[in-house]
Amino acid sequence: MHLPAIKELLYKIADDQLILGHRNSEWTGMGPLLEEDIAFSSMAQDKIGQSLALYTILQQLGEPPPDTVAFMRQGSEFHNCIFVELPNGEYDFSLVRHFLYDTGIAIRFEMLTSSSFQTLAELSTKIKGELRYHTLHANTWIKQLGSATPESINRLQTSLEYALPFALGMFEESPFEKDLAEQGIFDGEKILQERWQKKIGEVLAQTRLQLPPWNTIEIATGGRVGKHSEHLQPLLDEMSEVLKIDPSAEW
Amino acid sequence: MKSIDPRVNRLPKMGQPGKIIPKTPMDQFGTFEVFVQPKEGKPFQHEGIVHAPNIEMAYVLAKEAFTRRFACTSLYVADTHHIFVSEMTEGNENAYDRIAGKGDNSGNEEYYEIFHLLKRGKQHIHAGTVRARNPQQAMAHAKDQFKGKSVLNVWSLRTADIRFTSPEEKDLWVTLPDKKFRDASDYKGGDKLKEFLDRMQS
Numbered sequence: 211m212h213l214p215a216i217k218e219l220l221y222k223i224a225d226d227q228l229i230l231g232h233r234n235s236e237w238t239g240m241g242p243l244l245e246e247d248i249a250f251s252s253m254a255q256d257k258i259g260q261s262l263a264l265y266t267i268l269q270q271l272g273e274p275p276p277d278t279v280a281f282m283r284q285g286s287e288f289h290n291c292i293f294v295e296l297p298n299g300e301y302d303f304s305l306v307r308h309f310l311y312d313t314g315i316a317i318r319f320e321m322l323t324s325s326s327f328q329t330l331a332e333l334s335t336k337i338k339g340e341l342r343y344h345t346l347h348a349n350t351w352i353k354q355l356g357s358a359t360p361e362s363i364n365r366l367q368t369s370l371e372y373a374l375p376f377a378l379g380m381f382e383e384s385p386f387e388k389d390l391a392e393q394g395i396f397d398g399e400k401i402l403q404e405r406w407q408k409k410i411g412e413v414l415a416q417t418r419l420q421l422p423p424w425n426t427i428e429i430a431t432g433g434r435v436g437k438h439s440e441h442l443q444p445l446l447d448e449m450s451e452v453l454k455i456d457p458s459a460e461w
Numbered sequence: 462m463k464s465i466d467p468r469v470n471r472l473p474k475m476g477q478p479g480k481i482i483p484k485t486p487m488d489q490f491g492t493f494e495v496f497v498q499p500k501e502g503k504p505f506q507h508e509g510i511v512h513a514p515n516i517e518m519a520y521v522l523a524k525e526a527f528t529r530r531f532a533c534t535s536l537y538v539a540d541t542h543h544i545f546v547s548e549m550t551e552g553n554e555n556a557y558d559r560i561a562g563k564g565d566n567s568g569n570e571e572y573y574e575i576f577h578l579l580k581r582g583k584q585h586i587h588a589g590t591v592r593a594r595n596p597q598q599a600m601a602h603a604k605d606q607f608k609g610k611s612v613l614n615v616w617s618l619r620t621a622d623i624r625f626t627s628p629e630e631k632d633l634w635v636t637l638p639d640k641k642f643r644d645a646s647d648y649k650g651g652d653k654l655k656e657f658l659d660r661m662q663s
């Protein structure tokens with residue numbers, strides 16, 4: 211087993227889940243309606259729970275404990291894509307990001323259910339139901355608001371066009387693509403991206419939203435190698451603010 | 462005013478303090494009734510309502526609003542308008558005694574789900590299924606089917622009007638038992654407080 215390749219894979223998925231989980235949790239208590247506030251907060255918890263599961267696997271592979279890697283690293287040490295660290299903006303952007311991201315992560319974990327890395331395959335199988343709910347939630351909202359009123363359609367369309375370059379950054383390739391594929395650990399970002407584009411297209415085709423041609427979208431990369439936007443560090447500072455008051459405190 | 466919650470400080474400024482902008486009437490979503498099956502083999506029970514623009518959204522929102530904590534194996538929702546309710550009764554009067562006649566024969570024969578209220582202050586619980594041409598007739602058929610049973614209230618609901626959990630969606634609740642962090646008791650706040658107070662005293 212190629213350890214650096216596996217670690218790179220685990221870190222990027224875990225960091226994506228942690229950062230977006232934290233971002234989405236910022237809506238708690240401020241959601242557009244009570245039921246949606248609860249649902250969005252629950253899914254944010256699921257994401258953070260999934261990141262914990264991945265950091266725990268990393269710990270078994272010799273990395274520091276989950277709390278340390280989650281709260282004590284600098285921004286440049288995070289491997290998440292830039293997409294997940296962008297501020298929430300208004301709910302239309304948060305929903306569009308939820309749709310684009312969760313479609314991707316669901317396919318990623320589905321691919322990983324047949325990974326030769328048994329521990330990761332088992333985790334991916336276990337969380338299938340959570341991911342099913344997240345994509346059901348996202349697709350239902352996108353279909354609803356993507357065909358509802360001129361305002362809802364315009365808002366989603368604007369957010370979609372803004373989000374797509376960052377969304378494609380989710381599939382920034384790792385230096386280990388070949389190793390991972392050869393060893394049956396993960397089939398790679400290219401295959402994932404193809405499947406994702408197909409699925410995104412299928413859902414959007416059921417709405418009045420327009421998907422721009424893929425080849426016209428400029429990709430925002432860098433996140434996977436620690437090159438982040440100015441939005442990540444403030445998020446990390448806020449997330450770890452209480453812990454850093456007294457890192458030795460028992461909770 | 463600055464909040465200690467940084468999220469609040471980031472909110473856009475809206476309106477003027479003390480000035481209430483009136484809402485347009487009827488700007489809320491309609492309601493949908495939520496039924497939950499707590500355990501495999503147990504009947505579905507009514508848990509409450511969600512607001513939603515349509516039945517699919519209602520299902521999606523009901524899942525977290527009503528089944529994010531306690532054991533759940535399945536869920537379904539129906540538009541409140543589609544629930545046919547028997548006359549209200551007082552005390553221990555049997556609601557079936559107020560259902561007279563057989564109902565007319567309009568409509569096609571279809572399945573209807575029957576729910577009973579057995580105790581005041583509790584939920585309606587699924588009792589069984591009948592075939593009928595309309596909700597009134599379903600009530601009458603239920604009266605025959607549940608002969609001798611005393612209930613406080615009866616609901617009938619056309620089966621076709623329900624958004625059920627599909628067999629492949631049964632995995633939605635697989636990881637629920639792991640989410641103990643959603644139970645206040647799991648934090649053992651009382652124990653920690655006691656420990657703290659003991660430490661302060663000594």
